[in-house]
Amino acid sequence: MVTRVADMSVDELKWLIQETVTQTITELLSDPDKGLELRQEFKMALNRSLETLKLGGETISADSVAANLGLTW
Numbered sequence: 001m002v003t004r005v006a007d008m009s010v011d012e013l014k015w016l017i018q019e020t021v022t023q024t025i026t027e028l029l030s031d032p033d034k035g036l037e038l039r040q041e042f043k044m045a046l047n048r049s050l051e052t053l054k055l056g057g058e059t060i061s062a063d064s065v066a067a068n069l070g071l072t073w
C-alpha cells in the first residue's frame with residue numbers, strides 16, 4: 001500500500017520526517033568498518049608501534065603531523 005503525503009495527518013508527517021532524519025544521521029555517523037577484522041599485517045604494525053612506545057619510543061603530535069602536511073586545524 002502506498003501512502004501519499006497529502007493523505008497523512010500532521011503527526012504522521014512529523015513522525016516520517018523524524019524517522020528519516022534519525023536514520024540519515026545514524027548512517028552518517030556510524031562506523032562503516034564495524035564488524036570487520038583487521039588484516040594481520042596491520043595488527044602486527046599496531047603491536048610493533050605499541051611495543052616501541054613501551055620501550056620509550058617517541059610519539060609525534062597531531063599538530064606536528066598536520067604542520068608537516070601543510071594542514072591547519
